[in-house]
Amino acid sequence: MPKLQFPQSDQAVNHLKNYLPGGVHYNFRYASKETIPFIKAKGSRVWDFDGNEHLDLFCKFGALIVGHINEEYNSKLIEYINKVISVDQCDLEESVCERIIHHVPSAEMVRFGLSGTESVQNAIRLARAYTQKPKFIRFEGHFHGNADNIMGGRQASPDHPVPIDYEGDLLGTEGRAPGIFQDQSFLIPWNNIEALEQLLQEQGNEIGSVIMEPICINGGGIFPNPGYLEKVRELCNLHHVVLIFDEVITGFRVALGGAQSLLGVTPDITVFAKAMAGGALPVSAIVGKKEIMQLYTDQRVIHAGTFNGYPLGLAAVLATIEILEKDSSCYERMNGFLNQIGHYLVEAANSVGIPMVIQGAPNVLVFHSQSHPMSHPGDYENNSMFQDILIAKVCRDYGIQFSPISRFCSNLLINESDVSFFQERIGEVMTEVKQISESFNNSNYQW
Numbered sequence: 001m002p003k004l005q006f007p008q009s010d011q012a013v014n015h016l017k018n019y020l021p022g023g024v025h026y027n028f029r030y031a032s033k034e035t036i037p038f039i040k041a042k043g044s045r046v047w048d049f050d051g052n053e054h055l056d057l058f059c060k061f062g063a064l065i066v067g068h069i070n071e072e073y074n075s076k077l078i079e080y081i082n083k084v085i086s087v088d089q090c091d092l093e094e095s096v097c098e099r100i101i102h103h104v105p106s107a108e109m110v111r112f113g114l115s116g117t118e119s120v121q122n123a124i125r126l127a128r129a130y131t132q133k134p135k136f137i138r139f140e141g142h143f144h145g146n147a148d149n150i151m152g153g154r155q156a157s158p159d160h161p162v163p164i165d166y167e168g169d170l171l172g173t174e175g176r177a178p179g180i181f182q183d184q185s186f187l188i189p190w191n192n193i194e195a196l197e198q199l200l201q202e203q204g205n206e207i208g209s210v211i212m213e214p215i216c217i218n219g220g221g222i223f224p225n226p227g228y229l230e231k232v233r234e235l236c237n238l239h240h241v242v243l244i245f246d247e248v249i250t251g252f253r254v255a256l257g258g259a260q261s262l263l264g265v266t267p268d269i270t271v272f273a274k275a276m277a278g279g280a281l282p283v284s285a286i287v288g289k290k291e292i293m294q295l296y297t298d299q300r301v302i303h304a305g306t307f308n309g310y311p312l313g314l315a316a317v318l319a320t321i322e323i324l325e326k327d328s329s330c331y332e333r334m335n336g337f338l339n340q341i342g343h344y345l346v347e348a349a350n351s352v353g354i355p356m357v358i359q360g361a362p363n364v365l366v367f368h369s370q371s372h373p374m375s376h377p378g379d380y381e382n383n384s385m386f387q388d389i390l391i392a393k394v395c396r397d398y399g400i401q402f403s404p405i406s407r408f409c410s411n412l413l414i415n416e417s418d419v420s421f422f423q424e425r426i427g428e429v430m431t432e433v434k435q436i437s438e439s440f441n442n443s444n445y446q447w
């Protein structure tokens with residue numbers, strides 16, 4: 001397969017740098033700085049300014065679950081946008097909430113927002129008010145959005161498990177409000193029940209919530225150890241701490257009921273975003289126990305947002321749920337294709353002597369070019385991380401779009417031809433990755 005050329009895309013992005021910082025809409029230190037604008041899409045494919053066709057395994061950071069130009073989804077949105085566009089409440093709330101409550105074990109009541117970041121912050125506020133305890137616990141490798149109090153950092157020490165900024169943090173940022181980490185939170189290893197137990201025993205009277213990704217996708221695609229979540233649940237009950245599952249990635253992607261429906265442990269509050277509205281529109285939600293959500297009813301806790309529950313967003317959530325409900329084997333089917341892609345990735349890497357493991361959850365996999373799977377985020381070797389970034393970058397030149405953090409996702413329209421598209425290109429990608437990796441030590445390769 002010939003390598004793609006992007007003269008028009010590159011020119012457009014270079015020009016954009018005059019208007020958008022970096023020519024892009026977000027920046028992470030680990031992300032490749034190269035981006036491609038797309039102007040046409042269908043199924044799992046997208047086309048750029050130069051007419052090149054790409055396989056979209058990025059799926060908008062996992063948000064795109066319905067696939068590009070899903071006719072049923074699109075027509076439902078068009079129907080609704082022609083009905084009512086901008087009112088505080090419409091005729092969809094009841095049916096959308098009922099569907100969510102039906103599927104999600106922890107959902108007794110629902111509040112909508114726009115982004116995962118914002119709903120995580122609101123969930124933490126709710127937990128503080130409910131428990132009357134100010135701090136929260138989060139875990140190494142878990143990501144909960146772009147807010148000062150929760151992004152990046154590392155543990156100061158096991159004896160003093162508060163997050164601190166450090167040189168070289170890929171999620172570190174200048175401009176963080178001073179003291180915000182230490183004032184509000186603790187940071188401990190996940191899948192380590194002793195660390196949680198000890199912290200709750202020592203400081204449980206200050207801790208209002210524990211927040212985690214129930215399957216840690218951001219930390220490398222790691223599953224909870226058997227019995228871990230059950231024990232976390234018990235400890236939270238014991239210490240009157242609200243257990244928050246951040247299902248921004250896993251929600252509606254691994255199952256309609258989220259990861260909690262697969263894992264069998266029910267949190268007090270869950271946050272959804274990304275895939276819940278299918279992928280075209282931003283909608284997030286905080287769902288949880290009536291007793292906690294009641295704090296909104298009682299006006300004790302404020303939850304605000306101009307666009308909360310906007311009609312088109314609700315129509316998108318309803319359309320997504322209905323499409324997923326109707327297609328009873330869709331999770332299995334999507335996952336089957338994604339696993340095949342994972343299989344070819346491993347095969348191609350191994351054939352040039354690059355080790356490769358795939359881990360993650362149904363419909364959201366993560367690859368690591370190392371020989372052992374990650375069982376905690378620290379297992380990610382620096383070399384593997386840079387090689388993974390390189391793989392994603394070379395893939396892009398052959399028309400395969402991964403997420404910048406070596407994650408890849410399926411969508412409802414993924415099919416056999418997408419697997420073939422991948423299979424036809426990945427061999428050459430890996431040969432090139434191998435060549436670049438070998439010349440690394442003495443090269444001046446430009447990231």
Ligand code: PMP
Binds near residue numbers: 247
């Ligand atoms: N939580 C998790 C688990 C996420 O992966 C993300 C985004 N990647 C967020 C929260 C933040 O969501 P948003 O980008 O919608 O603010």
